[in-house]
Amino acid sequence: MTAQMKQDGAADSAGRLSLLDFSQEEMAGFLAQLGEPRYRARQVWEWIYRRYAADFEEMTNLPQGLREGLAAKATIAPLEKVTELLSASGDTLKRLYRLPDGQTIESVLMLYDRRRTLCISSQAGCAMGCTFCATALGGLARNLTAGEIVAQVLDFARYLAKPEAEPQTDVERPTTVTNIVLMGMGEPMHNYENVWTALRRLTAADGFGLGARAITLSTVGLVPMIERMADEGLQIGLAVSLHAPNDELRSKLVPINRRYPVAMLLEAVQRYIEKTHRRVTFEYALMQGINDSPELAHELGEILAGLLCHVNLIPLNPVPDSPYQPTSAAETEAFAEILRQRGVSTTVRLRRGIEINAGCGQLRRAAA
Numbered sequence: 387m388t389a390q391m392k393q394d395g396a397a398d399s400a401g402r403l404s405l406l407d408f409s410q411e412e413m414a415g416f417l418a419q420l421g422e423p424r425y426r427a428r429q430v431w432e433w434i435y436r437r438y439a440a441d442f443e444e445m446t447n448l449p450q451g452l453r454e455g456l457a458a459k460a461t462i463a464p465l466e467k468v469t470e471l472l473s474a475s476g477d478t479l480k481r482l483y484r485l486p487d488g489q490t491i492e493s494v495l496m497l498y499d500r501r502r503t504l505c506i507s508s509q510a511g512c513a514m515g516c517t518f519c520a521t522a523l524g525g526l527a528r529n530l531t532a533g534e535i536v537a538q539v540l541d542f543a544r545y546l547a548k549p550e551a552e553p554q555t556d557v558e559r560p561t562t563v564t565n566i567v568l569m570g571m572g573e574p575m576h577n578y579e580n581v582w583t584a585l586r587r588l589t590a591a592d593g594f595g596l597g598a599r600a601i602t603l604s605t606v607g608l609v610p611m612i613e614r615m616a617d618e619g620l621q622i623g624l625a626v627s628l629h630a631p632n633d634e635l636r637s638k639l640v641p642i643n644r645r646y647p648v649a650m651l652l653e654a655v656q657r658y659i660e661k662t663h664r665r666v667t668f669e670y671a672l673m674q675g676i677n678d679s680p681e682l683a684h685e686l687g688e689i690l691a692g693l694l695c696h697v698n699l700i701p702l703n704p705v706p707d708s709p710y711q712p713t714s715a716a717e718t719e720a721f722a723e724i725l726r727q728r729g730v731s732t733t734v735r736l737r738r739g740i741e742i743n744a745g746c747g748q749l750r751r752a753a754a
């Protein structure tokens with residue numbers, strides 16, 4: 387693909403291309419157009435992915451003229467930070483970014499002991515229309531490019547590399563992103579190509595170099611794409627947003643269920659497990675009086691019996707004007723206990739960043 391063809395959604399107002407949208411081969415082609423030898427691509431690549439450079443000026447082994455030439459034609463930081471919020475407890479940091487075409491997306495960094503887990507977006511908006519989700523309200527604006535997905539990780543990696551970086555903790559601080567979850571805005575499997583280009587870049591030994599097992603992709607359950615992911619040969623974790631054990635209820639909460647009903651989804655997950663031997667996580671956001679009864683817990687336990695899986699119960703994040711309310715802590719625990727008694731491994735997700743609008747599309751809506 388030529389640099390010209392790459393311009394879709396990636397060139398900024400000054401017409402600069404994002405180098406994060408290039409493979410190393412494409413980077414070499416771009417530099418060749420500037421009359422540069424092949425080894426320059428490796429140098430620039432290393433500055434971006436191994437040393438987290440934010441600016442061409444940092445690339446001190448490049449001639450000054452080339453650094454200036456690159457700065458005029460290209461960028462390695464395509465995301466403009468609009469807002470940043472740190473939770474009072476200091477363990478959640480959220481950033482709202484503006485993309486070159488004005489769209490906005492969110493990323494959230496969470497601290498758990500020694501982990502630095504980054505929740506990233508895969509699309510600006512989302513087309514899936516889940517009725518309890520803030521991102522769904524505005525519909526889909528567009529897919530993120532692979533570079534825009536990777537850019538979120540690099541931005542936080544640069545941030546964490548600074549010695550004074552918050553969030554501060556008493557424990558020894560890993561100075562980079564240790565885990566990534568694709569649980570921000572968008573449906574990653576609805577932007578499959580770009581997401582997987584980004585995932586390969588993030589896991590490549592000469593790219594960002596994060597272990598595939600430290601990354602989790604969360605999907606609403608696009609069955610054909612789950613089949614495809616099983617054949618990728620990368621050990622990325624799979625999480626499936628279930629939220630209900632039967633079609634009648636799930637179709638109300640997750641409209642795509644009408645196309646890929648629960649039985650079909652569970653068959654795809656079963657095949658995924660057989661192929662990859664990996665445990666799959668089911669996400670279940672508990673909503674008061676909607677999907678949180680003991681009967682539904684039993685029904686869920688029944689359909690998941692025998693699957694190599696784990697259930698993550700999510701306390702519902704409040705969405706303005708939404709009819710859904712979170713389930714109480716006591717009822718959440720009771721729901722979890724039923725699943726455990728039925729032999730299904732279950733945890734309740736920690737609530738993070740609620741006061742800084744860190745849940746699912748909240749910050750973008752507040753800023754709109």
Ligand code: SAH
Binds near residue numbers: 568570625627670
């Ligand atoms: N589209 C993907 C990933 C993005 S959402 C997916 O559906 O899995 C990440 C998780 O947050 C999903 O499980 C989603 O259902 C859940 N979620 C969405 N809105 C929520 C809310 N208001 N409260 C709690 N979880 C929510």
